[in-house]
Every structure is written in structure tokens, then in C-alpha cells.
Amino acid sequence: MNSEIKTQNPEPQPVAPNIVWHEGRITTEDRERVLGQRGCVLWFTGLSGSGKSTIARALEETLLNAGHAAYVLDGDNVRHGLNSDLDFSPASRKENIRRLGEVAALFADSGLITITAFISPYQEDRDRARQIVDAPAVADVDSGLRSQPSSLSSRPPRFFEVYVNTPLNVCESRDPKKLYAKARSGAIPNFTGISAPFEAPERPEIELLTHEDSIEACVNQMLRTLEDAGVLNAKGE
């Protein structure tokens, strides 16, 4: 049925340049051309109180101010919604991260600079998220409509592991929600860093030291990485 599609500009609107017309199936690259950026995922990981959400929001704000399309996935918009059926059991935590990886992959596929801010303490779970995000889209493989199938393997990585490496004692001294106090008293069991492990990333693309650098410096560090990776400078191509 796809061959029936005959699309024209229905309204005299400015047409984005360089749109490649496929037969009813546009690609990630087409969307990226319109947005002037590459879709990607910055996967923040770090202890509670390390500054993940604060830096994530600051990065989103800075990108937006420069005209980029960005979006943060964090506890505020995911915990009470998509993952509201999950508790804090090990199986649920794993499923929590799996779904996040899948949703982040969809956002990256849509062309957005996607920022996730969750503790995500296990390397295995983060590696799985990376695998999901960097896998070629099922639709691309299935449909065989891509004109250059070889570009699937040559597509640059979209996943950036961002280690917000704030020492435990600094996180505990910040303790904005008094969670560490409750964890120390035993009121919260299995608390990452206190009574549950945090596995530091082995080879993060970005490592932030929030106890030494300002938020602005952390944001600039990430922007440089994104620019070097060609995420930002697709603008106006």
C-alpha cells in the first residue's frame, strides 16, 4: 500500500531542504535533517543527590536556548506515568531501566537530543540501554527500504554514558530530600550507595565532577562532546 502514497505540500509553507522522498517510509536521518541535529541519548548515571536532574535540566535549557530540540526523561515525568506500575524490587528496577532504554531509543529515533536522569546503578542495565539505543531500528531492517543498507553499520553511536561522579560524602551532605538520613537509619532499605551497590561506569563517554566544577562548566563539557560527535553541527546543512 505504501506505493499509493502521493504526498504534496498541502499548504504553501517553506519546505525544508534535502528531504529525501521514500515511498511512505521516512528515516531517522530525514527527521534529523529537519531538526538540524542528530538524535542521541545522554544517559546520566550517579548517586542520589549527585546532581543528575539539575545538570540534565541545565543542559536541556542551554540546548533549547541555542535552538535545539531536547527533552529530559526523569523521575518527574516517568516514575508517575509510564513506570507507575513498578515498585523498587530488583525485577522492577531492571524493568524500569529496560523501558527507559526503549523510550530513550524512540526519542533518539525521532531526532531529539534525549537526556535520561536516573540512578541506574548497574553496568549491565546501562549496557543494555546502550545496545537498545545503538541498534538499528527494527523497521529499517525489516522494511529493507533504506537506499544504503551499509549505512546501518556505519551510523555513528547515539549513546553517551554520562557519569555524574559526585563522591558519596558530598551527596550525603547535600541530602535535599533527607533520603540518606532515612537510609542510614534503616527506614529505606536497599538504598544505592548505603545498602545497595552503585557500579561506576567502566568507560563513560563523559565524566562530570559536580563537586569541583560549576554547573555551567559541566554543561559546556557536554556540549563540547556533543559538538565533537557531530550531534549539534548538523544545523543548517
Next chain:
Amino acid sequence: MNSEIKTQNPEPQPVAPNIVWHEGRITTEDRERVLGQRGCVLWFTGLSGSGKSTIARALEETLLNAGHAAYVLDGDNVRHGLNSDLDFSPASRKENIRRLGEVAALFADSGLITITAFISPYQEDRDRARQIVDAPAVADVDSGLRSQPSSLSSRPPRFFEVYVNTPLNVCESRDPKKLYAKARSGAIPNFTGISAPFEAPERPEIELLTHEDSIEACVNQMLRTLEDAGVLNAKGE
């Protein structure tokens, strides 16, 4: 910690106009200003073979060609990913639609014109998706950072129910994947339209007649609705 954020333009890039600076918490409206459109969800519903995916992809292509940011969620990118743990039992079908509603709400919140193409046969499930999408963001309510809380209630609806109203006999005669044949023979149980009910939308925002109108006409019909609702003409404001 949000008050610590001091963001500047790290690179001499063109700054999008009218960005309102919040203290580390930007809103849906800020993202929409950058994208020049309102985030929304077009929730397609209709029988297997009704043309949902074909029209969804044609709409995405047309929007993209006009410089808009759009994304389709359908079986190709959701069934094998986010919802790969779900089967076709009644409980799983319900959960399938619940997650889709939540993910569509996130996409709309990011500012994208979001198109979902699933049979979604039950009015109750579609109503729930509408409720999720049109609810004010949890973050907005919790944080109290919005300068005009009253705008929460006055925010225009983002959810458009699109009824792809193709008669069963037309869908069955198309039967591109020979599913109806299998359903008639009993090889596929609980098949919508044959051995499971399809509840036609009671008050859809858009009703498409694919057996009478061309794909182009259907796309134009949706574009008119989106334009009338102010989704598209935020461009350049």
C-alpha cells in the same frame, strides 16, 4: 539546587526568540516555541487493514516536508521494543495501550506532533490515553514553577482521536498479511472485527474514509484540523 543554574550560550549560535528563562525548569511551551508548533497526539484507531499505518506515515512525511517535527509510534517500533514483554491477552492489550498513552504524552510534552497507529479497539482505553495526554504534566503541578498556574486549565487539548473508518469488508478484501483469512479459519483467535469487538469512537476529532477518499485527501483533512487547532501555525511566532 536549581537556583544555582546560570546558563549562557556556550557557542555563538542563533538564539531562538522568546525563550522564557525559568529557574532550571523549562516548560512544554518553551519547547514548543523552539519547534514552532504545539505538541499533540493524533491517536489513530481502526480495524486491521483500515490504513492506519499508511496514512500515519503519509502524514508524518507531509509534516516533515513542511519543516515540522513529527513521529509515528506503531507496531514497527513499539511492539518489538517497549512492549515486547506483552502478549495478546486482554490484560496485556490494556497495558499495551496504557504504555502507549504514557509514551505519547511524553512525546507531546517534548513538543512533537505524535502519531500513534494501533487498532486500540476499546473506547475505555482510548479515553484513558486521552486523559493521560491532556492531563497537566506532573512536574508542572508539583513544582509550582509555572508563572501562570491558571494556564494549566486553559491549555488547549492535545489529543485528537482519529477514526480510520474503513468498513470491515474493505479491510478484509485488502488483507495484506492474510490475517483475516487466518482469523476466519480460527487460526487467530480474538481477532478484532471477526471474533473480538471494535468499539467505534463516539466523538472522534477526525474521521477518515479511506475507501472513498485518497490518502492525500485524508492527510489534507488532518492538516486542516491541526491548523484550525493552532498546532501548526505557532511557526515563526
